[in-house]
Amino acid sequence: MSERVLEVDDLQTVFYTRAGLVKAVDGVSFSLARGETLAIVGESGCGKSVTALSLMRLVADPPGRIVGGSVRLAGRDLVKLDEATMRKIRGNRIAMIFQEPMTSLNPVMTIGRQISEALILHQDMSRNAALERTIRMLDVVGIPEPEQRTKEFPHQLSGGMRQRAMIAMALACNPEVLIADEPTSALDVTIQAQILEVIAKLRREFGTAVILITHDLGIVAETAERVIVMYAGRKVEEGSVERVFADPQHPYTRGLINSIPRLGLIRNRAEESSRRLQEIPGMVPALSNLPPGCTFAPRCTLASEICRREVPPFEQKIPGVFAACWHAGRVAVVANG
């Protein structure tokens, strides 16, 4: 197995709100190998974005706080670091790109300056050296006429270009880990394909490990090697993308996969384009008021007494796939119906 570049152990992040205690991330653990792409997938409120922000120590305090667990980057626990030390690591060894490039780029600073700043700060480069590397990075991410672009402001670039600039900024210092939080959700489909291609290419060239946060199972299938499915702040399934899609162990994962239209026609599976979409009844529970036992039980067709009483352990169900479900074996059998 490749060397592990990131190890997250029992991470717990909570928010203090008028509605009560919200356990946004409730004991999440995973590791990331060098150069690997891990997707964290789930719907709104599942905790995937808060997990990403927790890794970067960007959770606003108040009202949020990391109250437990550790995040080890090359052996160092980021949770325990003071802010000054963390700042040296953020953007340098671990970087993040967001959904809305317009709000993550400073509108009154030129692209060149924003990217160079990171280099000057973290890598102690001279202004000229930083500018040179900036131009190279812009070229690598596929922005035409990079020297010209360094003098331009974010609003002068299109959405796709801005996202590429963000990627360039994030990878400028060659971090070990890149966290991409819904990097293409705000982009058109053809531009999305371009950006995913850029990320894949850079991953190969720089060997960066990528954590891809998304709600789009299609993106997961096409870009990630491993996937973690989250629900109400906890992991419900984890494994290689091939195995999880072929034989999902957790009812929620199965429900998700069956509830999306899957372009059957272009895959020569016409019957898939006309079948009724499977619905997952009910709604995600309020995070401040989670049910006892398995949090998915109220919406699960397989739920029984034990599900409502005890939280199922997260364990291996079939080789390489882990899930938290008392009935995982049964799901596999029902699946082909």
Next chain:
Amino acid sequence: MAEPVLEVTGLKKHFPVKKGILRRTVGQVLAVDGVSFAIGPGETLGLVGESGCGKTTVGRTVLRLIDPTEGTIRLEGHDITRLGKSEMRPHRRQMQIIFQDPFSSLNPRMRAGDIVAEPLKVHGEANREVRRERVAALFDRVGLRAAQMDAFPHQFSGGQRQRIGVARALALNPRLIIADEPVSALDVSIQAQVINLLMDLQRELRLSYLFISHNLAVVEHISHRVAVMYLGRLVEYADKTTLFTRPLHPYTEALLAAVPVPDPATRRVKIVVQGDVPSPLRPPPGCHFHTRCRYAEARCRTEVPALREIEPGHFAACHLR
């Protein structure tokens, strides 16, 4: 097909670009530049395209929320293109709209029941009891409980709010519903609920939909025919199976190739089309798509390709077909 519920011919909508203190018109944005299609009873036409293609404007124009610059719109055979406000009113019963954003599509200060009852009120149903009964029936049909009629929008989830929007659209028994990205703002598992609801309603009530979306997978699932738009023009128009299995236009090809498929077992040829979507303010001359088209020739730069019937029922606007 039988008498179409909606027939749009040569629809154009131009927006003037104004500059300066005196607001002089310096140019035009050809948001919709000659679009024609027809929707039969009980049928769904999926209208797809990326940002700036004009699909939303088409929806608004058909509904006469925006006035068309040119072209005709026939609703159930009646020409509604240039009717005045009061003349439009009776026709409005036949077409309604569902919006994308479940949060801003409902008046936050009105109760859910009142929101759905309003179309009935506007069209003369004065009896409160009758209205209430009808609203209760509508709630039931869209999967909400009648008890929720007195709640306010903020007390509902996104999916439930969208159902309220559907109930409102159904209140007047329309023949046609314009669905403008109705599931794009919803969680994946809720999308399935709403899509199934829309399809069930179509079967029960023989509704027609103009389904506007950028999500090709959803469009494939729900549509009978599909029209692809690019920068204000229709580039391809065919029945669903034909368009998705044998696309003729390079842009359709690129779109289909770009959509990520949730099936790791499928390895497809990745055609990643380069370049940005041009701005509708400065569309490329000739074929709008030529700047990003891998097959582009000299002719494509100067001549606008017409939408031609390449095979029976399959239209494409490309010089090379």
Next chain:
Amino acid sequence: MANHDHALELEKAGANISGRLSSLAFLARRYPLGAIGGVIMVVFLLTALCAGLTGLDPFTTDARSSLARPGGEHLLGADFMGRDVLARIVFGARISLAVAVGATVLGCFFGVVIGLTSGFFGGWFDLLVQRLIDIMQSLPLLVMALVMAASLGPSLQNTIIAIAIPLVPSVARVIRSNALSLREMPYVEAARAVGMSEMRIAVTHVLPNTLAPLIVLGTAQLGSAILVESALSFLGLGVPEPHPSWGRMLSESAAEYVRSAPWLVIFPGVAISAVVFGTNLLGDAIRDVLDPRQRQ
């Protein structure tokens, strides 16, 4: 261990608070200045409303008590005509409240009508109104009120009108910008798609949703109105005899008696300052509470 920390933080965030009273107490703890402002306003309100019940008499003159010092029969002293200062302050509160509330309500009403029509219907009416508002807003509130009062003549009603008119532009402007953004909302489009008339849409859909900022705006205007009324009365253009007015109390006494009978100047001055201060504190706090960015 973790549980103790949670409890403390949750309390700070105001979790698990049910009931109006405890919600109010929580807000008071979180916005102490606003709470102070609220208390001042409540005192002011009660004073004004219950003035008649106190048995105090601001009108009777009594030559023997002329310029009496504070204490004894005249708790806050008496003016040169022997009228009880405390009584005049209490009844002055009623006048101030009447003028302030009257002017604010009147100003807001016309502001809403003009702002809504202007913002929602647009067109040449909007352009015209915009320019008029610009002109009016370029003059300070006090100057405008002065001009109005001088031309209308001193009386209670005229004072209210004189103060209301300059309030209209600020209200109209806020309502107009709200209406502008609201008319693009999907639920407004839905109403049009149903065939609702523009007028009806303006009243049923747009109007109720523009009123939220009025609470904050209104509280701020209240303070301005009181201040302007005092200034007008001070200059002799506001509320005339025999209505007691804090502003006029100041003007009557300031020049001659500021050194010999300072209580005649101090108490009305404190009253005006306190109430205006109170409205500002309360208004700021309300604005912070209602600010959508403060919510989760």
